[in-house]
Amino acid sequence: MKEKKLNNEVVWPTESPIVVRNFLQTGVDLLKEKIGALSQNPNNPLSRVCVANSCFSLEPVRGCPLSCAYCIAGNDCRNLIIDENSYHKNITEIDRGKLIPRIPEMLFPGEVLAETMINHPGFVKDKSIVSVAIGSSEAFLPGVEQETWAAMKYLADHGYMNPFWFAVKLGITDPLIGRWLKRFRFLKKKGIKIAISVSESNAPAWLEPYRGDRFRNLEKVKEAGVHITHHLRPVIRGITDSTESLSSALNKSLKISESVCIGGLRIDPGIVLLWKHINGKDPNLLPKFTDTEKGLPPRKDLPENVITKVKKLIKKKGYKTPVFTRSSHILSYAFDIPDVNLYKYRVEDDSVFLRISLTIQSSVKMKQGKEIVEAFREIAGSIGLPMIRFKAEAEKIFVKQRLNYQEHHLLIHAISHSGVLPD
Ligand code: SF4
Secondary structure: OOOOOOOOOOOOOOOOOOEEEEEOOOOEEEEOOOOOEOOOOOOOHHHHEEEOOOOEEEOOEEOOOOOOOOOOOOOEHHHOOOOHHHOOOOHHHOOHHHOOOOOOEEOOOHHHHHHHHHOOOOOOOOOOOEEEOOOOOOOOOOOOHHHHHHHHHHHHHOOOOOOEEEEEOOOOOHHHHHHHHHHHHHHHHOOOOEEEEEEOOOOOOOOOOOOOOOOOOHHHHHHOOOEEEEEEOOOOOOOOOOHHHHHHHHHHHOOOOOOEEEOOEEOOHHHHHHHHHHOOOOHHHOOOHHHHHOOOOOOEEOOOOHHHHHHHHHHHOOOOOOEEOOHHHHHHHHHOOOOOOOHHHOOOOOOOOEEOOHHHHHHHHHHHOOOHHHHHHHHHHHOOOOOOOEEEEOOEEEEOOOOOHHHHHHHHHHHHHHOOOOO
8 A cells, every 4th residue: 555644534424525527528427536435535544434325335445357347346536547637638648448447456454444434423333234345346356355354353353243245246266265264254153244245147258257156165155154145236138137147147046045136237427437438338238328428317227027037037946035126125134134224214205304104103202202303313413413303294204404425324224223113
């Protein structure tokens, strides 16, 4: 790691994300730091402690050699090898071949990120789910795995029981499996839960060049007490959504995996940059590509009938493996906890924070001895957001302030972890 002056200042509520408009004159607006980063200052370790959809994600490195054609390993400028002074050059003026880091480069040690995370007010001891390298590399890749372990060990040695979740494509390779089995057994003895989601959608080599067996060694990992789940992702219309392709993907996992989670591909601006402007691939191959180009919020595209097809295939192959479509539901299943994202209380309308039936509101009042909005206010205070006020209008609960992504997600997670709402 290059020597740098660290800045450990916690700014919470966090500053708004910085967006670099028209990055390299491609029309793409990229975030300066990762989505959910808890600092916009690149010298602050919190810039690599991120609030992901269902967990805290520690991102000690940037760079991944697996070279998936849709991944710049993060929708942010920091994950590219480029100087801030070059953000507004024309893309033809830079060496595109050197823009995407393929050899993991350490930015902050795993231990530093773990310590930084537990000192953040939004982190809930023993409850917040923790991941490593979920948005910038592979957690068990040589050159990254030692930072993954450093972060896990730091938490375990300091008495934290928080569960760990990894989403990987590489799995765990032969030279590393012995030491990782010991590590998993050590954590299991302490009662710490771990889940590994393996992404496998039978993608062709031009899309995902890595051809190794992604479930290799994971049977032993499962025996060591780790929950193994199959991320059947990305299911892409016309590429990985045929019955044959889904069947081949399932054949690789069903003997081992305890659940299957289906998902499509969300065309984020990083994909637009890589696919069209760096790799020069045909935008029409990916669904909703032009929506993102037009500046519409990226949405996942999941071809119709895929869920039914997968369920039928699993049954036909003689298994009863449960199927989910949300990672947080996989985590609930793996860790036996309520849905960290409270999806059953969420609504399409962004102006409504949660929708909670009057019956549940009454039962919360009975149990907690206070109105639900007061219970929520106390939970917000417990994660360093005492200024947040809630308002109930019949079933709809509103937040009076505007919350950014990080505050919103950590508040939702904290309400889920509190157990105030029935699952
Ligand atoms: S394995 Fe993951 S981090 Fe690596 S290139 Fe593929 S999607 Fe990106």
